[in-house]
Amino acid sequence: MGVVASMQGIHACSDAPYVLPRLGEKRASEGAYVWQKLWKTGAIVTNGTDVPVEEISPIASFHCSVTRDMVGTDSAFFPDQKLSREQALRTYAVNGAYVAFQDHESGSLTPGKWADITVLSRDIMTVPPDSILKTKVLYTIVGGKVVYTMK
Numbered sequence: 494m495g496v497v498a499s500m501q502g503i504h505a506c507s508d509a510p511y512v513l514p515r516l517g518e519k520r521a522s523e524g525a526y527v528w529q530k531l532w533k534t535g536a537i538v539t540n541g542t543d544v545p546v547e548e549i550s551p552i553a554s555f556h557c558s559v560t561r562d563m564v565g566t567d568s569a570f571f572p573d574q575k576l577s578r579e580q581a582l583r584t585y586a587v588n589g590a591y592v593a594f595q596d597h598e599s600g601s602l603t604p605g606k607w608a609d610i611t612v613l614s615r616d617i618m619t620v621p622p623d624s625i626l627k628t629k630v631l632y633t634i635v636g637g638k639v640v641y642t643m644k
Contacts, residue, residue: 502558
């Protein structure tokens with residue numbers, strides 16, 4: 494159907510304490526931040542931040558997308574709906590480029606595409622989940638040029 498689900502992963506973690514009391518268990522489980530449910534239907538799931546509602550932190554949003562750890566608790570918000578790390582990365586890169594009609598120019602490291610790369614201090618695809626939040630952006634390359642370097 495060409496459905497695009499534009500989400501901000503961080504909301505599942507920060508909103509979770511409010512969702513159940515307001516929606517109830519049934520409505521929340523069927524429709525609140527149901528990323529895997531959407532993914533399995535073939536919907537294109539994208540991800541981002543929601544400034545100024547949330548801090549601008551793609552790393553925190555990635556962390557929440559793959560853990561759904563509720564802020565201030567030791568539990569996860571409907572953990573069956575969390576994304577794999579590969580899926581979460583895809584929501585930012587490949588899927589983000591697709592919905593911006595730029596998938597022929599960006600979204601993956603492919604010859605002929607723009608060299609847009611963010612270099613991180615840790616491999617967020619393999620580190621323990623609690624280490625994801627300790628990750629820093631070392632530098633960012635856009636169009637083959639370094640546009641940000643951590644000081």
